[in-house]
Amino acid sequence: MERAEVVFIPAPAMGHLFSAIEFGKRLLDRDDRFSITVLVIKSPLHGPSLDGYIQSVAASNSRVKFIHLPHIDNPPEEIFLKSAEKYLTEAMASHKAHVKEAIINDVLPTSVPLAGIVVDMFCCPLIDAAHELGVPSYLFFTCNAAFLGFAFYLPKRHDQVSVEFSESDPESIIPSYVNPVPSSVFPSFAFNKEGSYITMVYHGRKYKETNGIIVNTFYELEPHAINSFLNEGMPPVYTVGPLIDLKGQKHSDANQEKHEKIRTWLDEQPPSSVVFLCFGSGGGFGQPQLKEIALGLERSGHRFLWSVRCVSPDDKFSTPSDCQNLEEVLPPGFLERTRGTGMTCGWAPQVEVLAHKAVGAFVSHCGWNSILESLWHGVPIAAWPIYAEQKINAFQMVRDLGLAVELKLDCRYRDGEVVTAEVIEKAVKCVMDGENEVRKRVKEMSEKSRKAVTNGGSSFDSLGRLIGALCNNIAPPE
Numbered sequence: 001m002e003r004a005e006v007v008f009i010p011a012p013a014m015g016h017l018f019s020a021i022e023f024g025k026r027l028l029d030r031d032d033r034f035s036i037t038v039l040v041i042k043s044p045l046h047g048p049s050l051d052g053y054i055q056s057v058a059a060s061n062s063r064v065k066f067i068h069l070p071h072i073d074n075p076p077e078e079i080f081l082k083s084a085e086k087y088l089t090e091a092m093a094s095h096k097a098h099v100k101e102a103i104i105n106d107v108l109p110t111s112v113p114l115a116g117i118v119v120d121m122f123c124c125p126l127i128d129a130a131h132e133l134g135v136p137s138y139l140f141f142t143c144n145a146a147f148l149g150f151a152f153y154l155p156k157r158h159d160q161v162s163v164e165f166s167e168s169d170p171e172s173i174i175p176s177y178v179n180p181v182p183s184s185v186f187p188s189f190a191f192n193k194e195g196s197y198i199t200m201v202y203h204g205r206k207y208k209e210t211n212g213i214i215v216n217t218f219y220e221l222e223p224h225a226i227n228s229f230l231n232e233g234m235p236p237v238y239t240v241g242p243l244i245d246l247k248g249q250k251h252s253d254a255n256q257e258k259h260e261k262i263r264t265w266l267d268e269q270p271p272s273s274v275v276f277l278c279f280g281s282g283g284g285f286g287q288p289q290l291k292e293i294a295l296g297l298e299r300s301g302h303r304f305l306w307s308v309r310c311v312s313p314d315d316k317f318s319t320p321s322d323c324q325n326l327e328e329v330l331p332p333g334f335l336e337r338t339r340g341t342g343m344t345c346g347w348a349p350q351v352e353v354l355a356h357k358a359v360g361a362f363v364s365h366c367g368w369n370s371i372l373e374s375l376w377h378g379v380p381i382a383a384w385p386i387y388a389e390q391k392i393n394a395f396q397m398v399r400d401l402g403l404a405v406e407l408k409l410d411c412r413y414r415d416g417e418v419v420t421a422e423v424i425e426k427a428v429k430c431v432m433d434g435e436n437e438v439r440k441r442v443k444e445m446s447e448k449s450r451k452a453v454t455n456g457g458s459s460f461d462s463l464g465r466l467i468g469a470l471c472n473n474i475a476p477p478e
């Protein structure tokens with residue numbers, strides 16, 4: 001094989017696009033015969049840094065091409081956030097013709113053979129586009145292996161009981177989790193919020209129609225989940241993670257000055273003295289919760305770096321933004337009293353912050369990328385999941401793997417639950433404790449994560465197997 005092309009179709013959400021492109025870069029670094037084309041479908045889920053990120057990746061790698069497809073229309077905010085899975089799946093189905101057209105017009109006519117189409121986990125209808133074009137399809141699963149097991153569990157269970165989950169259900173035995181899983185940590189779609197449950201049952205079936213499933217995880221982190229796939233009659237699973245943007249390309253130039261201030265401030269703090277709080281691309285709070293966080297932090301007595309992002313007090317479904325009026329939103333005098341020992345910021349250079357020696361712990365919403373980044377840098381998490389599959393991630397980290405401390409696993413964020421300062425103070429004190437067992441385990445896992453992606457490591461080898469399969473797809477018949 002001289003050259004090969006792979007098309008990537010990331011879901012229109014930041015966490016998904018970042019990790020898909022990080023995976024694409026890893027493939028290119030590993031094998032210089034490959035080039036990739038990313039079909040970008042934008043939506044309201046795209047946060048501020050996306051355009052800068054795409055430009056920076058395109059400028060630094062001549063083997064990455066971006067093709068911009070029509071945007072997804074903005075649905076009413078509430079419909080979108082209540083049933084994101086259904087909304088995205090329907091939007092992807094309606095984009096099938098655009099995807100095929102782009103591949104037929106811009107990819108297939110080049111002299112480089114197309115070895116596969118990598119479709120994001122939320123873009124299932126586009127697996128059919130690949131089939132119709134006669135090109136092998138691969139699923140890119142941006143969550144963890146245990147949650148992939150949950151996705152497979154859904155259709156199996158549905159074939160037996162034919163109804164969605166109920167919040168009063170007892171614990172479920174899901175083979176990819178070590179412990180029985182309480183329904184209080186299931187993602188909201190499981191309860192058929194606006195029809196998303198049935199969409200996810202369809203996803204679980206559709207995943208099995210692909211030629212392989214690429215997961216952003218590594219064997220040493222989730223051996224139980226990965227072993228649970230054996231004998232399941234599913235396509236090969238390639239664990240290629242952790243995929244982490246260590247160069248910080250996802251931060252736009254517009255943020256550079258603010259990020260410099262964060263660096264300078266962290267440089268002045270003692271080692272492991274700062275707790276970092278950040279809640280992903282979609283995590284923001286209304287004023288009542290922000291006040292409790294402020295009080296909890298102050299009472300904990302620890303230094304902090306807090307990425308404060310707000311949602312309007314009466315609309316918990318809006319997309320969070322950096323807070324402009326912190327003096328008014330936070331408790332009176334808080335900023336003054338914590339000057340020197342605490343810093344607030346908007347969008348943070350998260351990976352760089354986690355890498356800093358001053359950072360001792362992370363209060364996180366448990367988005368999967370944040371978990372991997374934190375483990376990579378050996379920083380223990382206090383788990384405060386908010387939406388999507390974050391509660392079940394937090395459950396796995398705290399209960400199954402002993403790699404995080406609980407802040408609150410079953411917070412009913414969308415129902416307006418406010419976690420009290422007392423709970424926050426307790427979790428911050430617990431996770432910042434220098435000697436805790438979780439910290440020790442996280443440090444060990446950090447080493448394992450780095451080994452996994454180096455020559456001979458589990459993810460390195462898994463990527464090698466995937467490359468072999470891609471090459472076979474375009475090998476001339478003997």
Ligand SMILES: O=c1ccn([C@@H]2O[C@H](COP(=O)(O)OP(=O)(O)O[C@H]3O[C@H](CO)[C@@H](O)[C@H](O)[C@H]3O)[C@@H](O)[C@H]2O)c(=O)[nH]1
Binds near residue numbers: 018346
């Ligand atoms: O101030 C910020 C906030 C976030 N990030 C980065 O943005 C990414 C956030 O990813 P993630 O932690 O996975 O959170 P979400 O953006 O919330 O990701 C969505 O996608 C993930 C992967 O599918 C899911 O696990 C989450 O539940 C879902 O909300 C990470 O790389 C962070 O480093 C920053 O750099 N600065």
